[in-house]
Amino acid sequence: xxxxxxxxxxxxxxSTDFQQDYFALxxxxxxxxxxxxxxxxxxxALQTQVHPDKFSHLSQSEQRLSMQWATRVNExxxxxxxxxxxxxxxLSLHGVDTQEDTNTAMPxxxxxxxxxxxxxxxxxxxxxxxxxxxxxxxxxxxTVSELQQKLALELxxxxxxxxxxxxxxxxxxxxxxxEEIGAxxxxxxx
Amino acid sequence: xxxxxxxxPGLSAAPHQHRLxxxxxxxxxxxxxxxxxxxxxxxxxxDDGAALLPSVVRYAADGSVQVxxxxxxxxxxxxxxxxxxxxxxxxxxxxxxxxxVDLPYRLVDAPGMLQLRTVAGVKSxxxxxxxxxxILRDRAERSLGGALVGAVITVPAYFDDAQRxxxxxxxxxxxxxxxxxxNEPTAAAIAYGLDNASEGVYAVYDLGGGTFDISILxxxxxxxxxxxxxxxxxxxxxxFDQRIYCWVLEKSGLSQLSANDTRLLLTHARAAKEQxxxxxxxxxxxxxxxxxxxxxxxxxxxxxxxxxxLLTRTLQPTxxxxxxxKLSVDEVKGxxxxxxxxxxxxxxxxxxxxxxQTPLTNLDPDKVVALGAAIxxxxxxxxxxxxxxxxxxxxPLSLGIETxxxxxxxxxxxxxxxxxxxxxEFTTYKDGQTALSIHVxxxxxxxxxxxRSLAKFELRGIPPMVAGSARIRVTFQxxxxxxxxxxxxxxxxGVEAAVAVRPAYGLHEDDITRMLQDGNQHARDDMxxxxxxxxxxxxxxxxxxxxxxxxxxxxxxxxxxxxxIRTCMDNLRSVVDVSDHSAIKHGIxxxxxxxxxxxxxxxxxxxxxxxxxxxxxxxxN
Numbered sequence: 001x002x003x004x005x006x007x008x009x010x011x012x013x014x015s016t017d018f019q020q021d022y023f024a025l026x027x028x029x030x031x032x033x034x035x036x037x038x039x040x041x042x043x044x045a046l047q048t049q050v051h052p053d054k055f056s057h058l059s060q061s062e063q064r065l066s067m068q069w070a071t072r073v074n075e076x077x078x079x080x081x082x083x084x085x086x087x088x089x090x091l092s093l094h095g096v097d098t099q100e101d102t103n104t105a106m107p108x109x110x111x112x113x114x115x116x117x118x119x120x121x122x123x124x125x126x127x128x129x130x131x132x133x134x135x136x137x138x139x140x141x142x143t144v145s146e147l148q149q150k151l152a153l154e155l156x157x158x159x160x161x162x163x164x165x166x167x168x169x170x171x172x173x174x175x176x177x178x179e180e181i182g183a184x185x186x187x188x189x190x
Numbered sequence: 191x192x193x194x195x196x197x198x199p200g201l202s203a204a205p206h207q208h209r210l211x212x213x214x215x216x217x218x219x220x221x222x223x224x225x226x227x228x229x230x231x232x233x234x235x236x237d238d239g240a241a242l243l244p245s246v247v248r249y250a251a252d253g254s255v256q257v258x259x260x261x262x263x264x265x266x267x268x269x270x271x272x273x274x275x276x277x278x279x280x281x282x283x284x285x286x287x288x289x290x291v292d293l294p295y296r297l298v299d300a301p302g303m304l305q306l307r308t309v310a311g312v313k314s315x316x317x318x319x320x321x322x323x324x325i326l327r328d329r330a331e332r333s334l335g336g337a338l339v340g341a342v343i344t345v346p347a348y349f350d351d352a353q354r355x356x357x358x359x360x361x362x363x364x365x366x367x368x369x370x371x372x373n374e375p376t377a378a379a380i381a382y383g384l385d386n387a388s389e390g391v392y393a394v395y396d397l398g399g400g401t402f403d404i405s406i407l408x409x410x411x412x413x414x415x416x417x418x419x420x421x422x423x424x425x426x427x428x429x430f431d432q433r434i435y436c437w438v439l440e441k442s443g444l445s446q447l448s449a450n451d452t453r454l455l456l457t458h459a460r461a462a463k464e465q466x467x468x469x470x471x472x473x474x475x476x477x478x479x480x481x482x483x484x485x486x487x488x489x490x491x492x493x494x495x496x497x498x499x500l501l502t503r504t505l506q507p508t509x510x511x512x513x514x515x516k517l518s519v520d521e522v523k524g525x526x527x528x529x530x531x532x533x534x535x536x537x538x539x540x541x542x543x544x545x546x547q548t549p550l551t552n553l554d555p556d557k558v559v560a561l562g563a564a565i566x567x568x569x570x571x572x573x574x575x576x577x578x579x580x581x582x583x584x585x586p587l588s589l590g591i592e593t594x595x596x597x598x599x600x601x602x603x604x605x606x607x608x609x610x611x612x613x614x615e616f617t618t619y620k621d622g623q624t625a626l627s628i629h630v631x632x633x634x635x636x637x638x639x640x641x642r643s644l645a646k647f648e649l650r651g652i653p654p655m656v657a658g659s660a661r662i663r664v665t666f667q668x669x670x671x672x673x674x675x676x677x678x679x680x681x682x683x684g685v686e687a688a689v690a691v692r693p694a695y696g697l698h699e700d701d702i703t704r705m706l707q708d709g710n711q712h713a714r715d716d717m718x719x720x721x722x723x724x725x726x727x728x729x730x731x732x733x734x735x736x737x738x739x740x741x742x743x744x745x746x747x748x749x750x751x752x753x754x755i756r757t758c759m760d761n762l763r764s765v766v767d768v769s770d771h772s773a774i775k776h777g778i779x780x781x782x783x784x785x786x787x788x789x790x791x792x793x794x795x796x797x798x799x800x801x802x803x804x805x806x807x808x809x810x811n
Contacts, residue, residue, distance in 0.1 A: 042800075044413045048580050049800040050793065052609060052670040056369055057209070057572030058735045060782040061789035067669065069793060071609045078607070182513060189506050 021093055022076035032090055032155040034080065043077045083148045084171045087155065091168065096161045098168045110170060117177050125184050133188070137181050144174050209339040211369060211571035212330045213377070213563025216319060216343055216357065218277040218399030218426060219530060221245045222557060223326040223341075224564035225334060226573070231381065231561040234333045242556060243329075245399075247321045248272040249310035257325045269294035269453035271308045275428055276322075278400045279304055279315035280360075281352030287424075294449030303356065316360045323364035337723060339731075340367035342567035344559050346401040347373035348421030348507075348586045350632050351644050351674055358671070365720050369570040371671045374398070375405035376416055376583050377562030378528040381553060383409045390523035391417075393511075395541050395549065396559075397504060398529035400426040404508045406515040406522070412579035418514035418605045419586050420507035425500065427463070427531035433496045434459035434488065438474060441486055451478045458484075466490045467533050494536045501540045508544065514605050525549040530556050572731075582607050589666055589674060592629035592638045594619065601666050604634065608672055613665040615681075622654040626662055630676050649678045725774045729766045732778055733759060736785055739792060746791045758784040 023030045026042040048054075050069035055062050079085045088098050106114075117136070124132035147170055154164040212225045212234070220242040224233045233241045240259070248261035249271045256264070265272045273295070279287060284299040296307035305312045323343075330338060343366075345357050354371055361368045375394035382388065388409050396403040403421040407414055435455050439445065447455070458476050465472035470490045477483055512519065525541060527549045532538065541549050553561070566581065584607050590600040593616070602612045618626065626649045633641030652660055661682040667675050736759060744752060762777035 044411070044415075044580070045800045046797065047582060048413070048578070049796040051580055051582075053370070053566075053570060053581060056570040057731060058739075059732055059785050059789060061786040062735075062793070065789050065793045067609050069797065070670075071611045071667070074607045074610050185513060186510060189509055 022080055022089065025073070025076050026080065028080070030090070030093070032083075032087060032152045034086070036081075039077070039080055043073065046073045083151070084168065084175055087151050087164065087168045087171065090155060091161055091165060094161055096165055098165050098172075100169055100172045103169060106169065106173070110173075114173055114177070118180075121177070121180060121184060125187065128188050130185075130188060133181060133184055137178070140174060140178050140181065144171065144178070147171050147174065209571040209573055210330075210334045210336050211339050211341065211564075211567040211573070212326075212334075213342045213560050213565070213567045214323065214326055214344070214366075215374070215377075215560035215563060216277065216322065216345075216360075217245055217559075218275045218401060218428065219245055220399075220556065221322050221326060222560040223330050224557070224560040225330065226564050226568035231564045231568075233557050233560055234330055236329055243322065243325060245276065245322055246272060246274050247276065247318045249308040249313065251309045253310050255310075255321050257321050266450060266454045266457055269449045270296055271310070272453075273306060273308075273313075273318050275400050276315050276318040278424065278428070279306070280319065281350070281354075281356040282315075294452045302352070316356050316363060319357070319360035320363035323361055323366055327364055327366055337720075337727070338366065339571045339727065340369040340567070342370050342372055342377075342563045342570060343368055344374045344377050344563045345371050346396070346398070346421065346423055347375050347403040347405055347419040348401065348423045350423070350587055350642055351672075352642065353423065354672055358673070367724060368671075369567055371673075372563060372566055372581070373403070373405065373416075373419065373583055373586075373672075374401075374559045375403045375419070375526075375528060376407070376414065376581060377560075377566065378526055378553075378558045379405070379407050379409070379414055379562065380565050380579075380581065381558045381562035382526050382550070383414060388524065391515075391517060391521055392524050392526060393508070393522050393545065394526045394528055395504070395508070395532065396421075396528035397531040397537060398426050399531065400424070400428050402426060402504050402507070404504070404511045406511050406517065413582060414579065415582045416584045416605075416607075417517070418511040419584055420511040420514070421586070422503060422507060425503055426529075427460075429500055430463050430497050430531065430534070431456055431459040433500070434462055434474075434493070437488070437492075437496055438484060438486060442482075442484055444478075444482070444484075448479055451480075454478065455484070462488055463493070463534070466493050467535060490535075497536065501536060504537075505540065505544055519545055522547075526553075526558075527551050528555050528558055583670075583672070584608060585610070585668055585672055587632045587642075588634055589630070589632055589644075589668070590641075591616075591664060592631060596638045598631055598633070598636055598638055598641055601664065602668065606668070608668050609670050611665060611667045613663050616662045616664060617658050618652065618655065618660040618662075619657055621657045623657065623660070624652045624654055625650045626652065626660075626678070628664060628676070628678055630666075630674070644674065645676065647676070647678075649680065652680045653683045655682070722769060722771050722774075725771055725778075726766055729762055729774050729778055732781060733762060733766075736781065739785075739788065743788075743792050743795065746795065747788060751788065755781075755784050755788065 026039055028034050028038060028042070047070060050066055050073060052063060052066045052070055055066035079089050091098055117140070120132065120136055123129070124136065147167055151164055151167045151171070154160045154167060210225070212223050215222045222233055222241055222243065224231055235241050236243065243258045244262040246258060246261040246265065248256040248264050248268060250256070261272055265274060281303055283302065284297055284304045287297070287304065298305040298307050298312055303314060303316070305314050306318070327338065341361065343357060343361055345354055349357070358368055358371060375396045378394050378396065379392060390409060392407050392409060394403070394405045394407065401421065401423050402425040403419065405419040406417045408417055438455055438459065454476055458474050462472045462474050466488070471487060473485070473487055475485045522545055525545045525547060527538070527541065532551070532555050538549060584605045585602065586604060588600045588604045589602040590598045593599045599614065601614050602610060616626070627646065628649060629638065629646045630644040631638055631641040632644050635641050649662060652662070659682065660680055662678055663681050664676065664678045736755065740752065740755070758781040762781050765773040765777050
């Protein structure tokens with residue numbers, strides 16, 4: 001690992017194109033609901049142009065730029081590909097901070113549901129019950145999908161960013177649960 | 191296969207010039223070198239027509255070194271100085287290596303990476319690997335009739351940062367310019383995918399001599415996109431040998447064997463394993479140094495039973511990779527088998543059962559990785575093929591840093607597509623804290639102690655502030671080789687603090703210098719000449735690249751800018767044939783600097799073309 005600050009790590013002056021938002025980068029309208037097919041195609045088209053593999057025999061300046069662009073295109077793709085990250089990013093473009101780390105005031109029924117989920121998860125782990133995990137996973141998927149639909153409504157139709165922010169926070173909770181289910185699968189599998 | 195018919199932004203090399211580049215599969219058991227000749231990827235054989243170079247290195251007291259078959263022949267009589275499967279030691283400390291008692295080596299603990307004591311002195315696994323690479327480099331240069339521009343070297347997908355860095359160091363020591371490290375299963379997928387023009391989701395099951403990888407890829411319109419990868423960097427054919435070896439010890443009641451007897455029985459165990467791929471039963475017969483006779487019949491069924499849990503250990507990572515890719519077994523269109531160990535019938539059966547389909551074995555599992563690496567090397571060297579394709583790979587393990595209480599905060603999750611950058615903000619714990627210690631780790635576990643330590647460094651010079659008010663932004667950047675660099679900056683005060691970094695492993699510049707000096711005078715002269723030649727090659731390539739760029743996109747520049755670049759080019763041309771290393775380097779640096787703005791304009795143009803230059807309807811086809 002190269003852990004030095006050599007000049008290769010200095011940033012180059014950034015062109016205007018580099019600063020455009022991720023939606024513009026992929027030629028997509030500024031909406032939560034996106035054409036995922038178009039996203040995939042534009043992602044691949046862009047990487048085909050900027051990926052370091054296309055520049056390895058060229059000058060250092062071009063290699064460096066290519067690395068920065070490919071990194072940015074990957075970052076943009078990851079952000080728009082994940083509904084949670086996309087929602088958060090869209091809100092940030094509208095100047096709204098989703099406060100996922102600071103705002104923990106969640107509705108009571110949601111918190112109850114979270115506690116319940118965790119109890120079921122713990123029980124499934126204790127009993128090494130794969131079937132229970134499968135069931136739970138399906139349930140979480142269902143909840144996530146419902147939250148995403150609501151988020152689309154708030155962001156694209158109602159432009160109610162405060163409500164949307166709350167939905168992003170809920171999605172974040174659900175993603176955490178999904179991660180824990182994954183970890184439980186790994187644990188039972190080893 | 192043709193993905194985009196956008197006009198090329200001046201990347202094509204002059205057609206008359208074919209740059210010599212190779213793909214190298216540096217394997218646990220065998221190593222190979224391949225190249226693209228007349229648009230076809232071929233493995234390069236040695237003078238005796240052998241493609242596979244046994245990854246065996248033997249050191250003699252006079253300092254001479256044998257590599258390959260002659261070394262392998264001596265493994266039973268000179269086991270302590272004959273190093274097999276050195277790949278298992280790359281980037282590994284003594285405590286990382288299991289079963290050391292059953293290997294006939296004198297291992298020496300050293301910071302970062304273990305070393306081996308031989309009759310010719312203590313050797314690092316990096317040096318041992320470099321000996322193998324040197325043979326392959328020589329083979330390639332003789333076969334191709336010229337110096338190599340560079341090589342793509344393959345590593346197991348599940349290799350961590352330390353193992354990758356060690357591999358790169360070995361190449362450097364062998365005088366090889368590394369164009370790219372690529373993952374073995376991905377290389378195999380390239381060879382398969384381009385061969386069969388496949389589309390869809392494929393799994394690559396790669397069980398080599400000492401490593402296991404599983405990769406899930408999506409092939410679509412010439413883009414090879416790795417969705418997830420998993421594996422075990424200490425599981426392979428050697429473990430199957432070990433099982434037979436332990437079975438023999440148990441059956442015979444032997445213990446405390448000498449190094450020679452250990453190697454003898456391991457050799458017989460490997461032969462028995464290979465026999466059992468052909469026959470249902472085999473005989474293991476050996477006479478030990480003390481005259482004891484070992485003579486047992488081993489059946490295929492018994493072998494299956496004793497290796498069952500090794501197969502299970504390959505299926506666990508397979509399930510995880512599928513889960514990470516968010517795919518089910520039914521969505522996998524084909525399973526590619528890679529690595530000599532996949533010849534074992536029980537492996538094929540287990541994989542077929544798991545994926546509910548017959549795995550693909552139409553390319554030689556020993557050669558497919560090198561063939562794919564050669565195809566990638568050809569592209570990276572600038573010899574473009576007619577088919578335009580792209581490889582998008584991922585990092586195998588999550589990267590994070592240590593936070594309070596010895597916990598890991600993940601900054602970059604596993605299976606992130608590279609190149610990739612992620613940043614996270616941290617703050618201080620105490621009032622007036624002016625330094626922050628940053629510990630970089632790799633792995634999936636929550637506790638730092640369960641992950642691999644990659645590096646520790648300190649951010650100093652933070653202005654004294656109340657606890658929690660400093661904003662320290664730690665940025666991880668993983669390049670296209672999968673190698674990580676880390677930076678940290680205090681953003682709140684606007685003060686850029688100095689960063690002192692100490693890698694926790696890997697070779698220091700001094701080590702490389704020492705190793706180079708350990709060679710004889712002749713080798714050193716050779717190395718200097720090579721360095722000069724490389725510098726000249728780089729200069730010529732740069733000149734050609736800039737010339738091509740000017741021819742294609744000169745219109746993007748004003749007259750003054752062109753004149754300035756031309757002046758720098760003339761300067762470089764005037765020194766390129768002089769044997770002055772530093773003058774050439776200076777010329778290269780100056781020209782690189784002069785073309786920064788030009789490069790940027792060309793890049794903007796490419797990006798614009800990627801999306802706007804084509805109609806949407808074309809993209810959707």
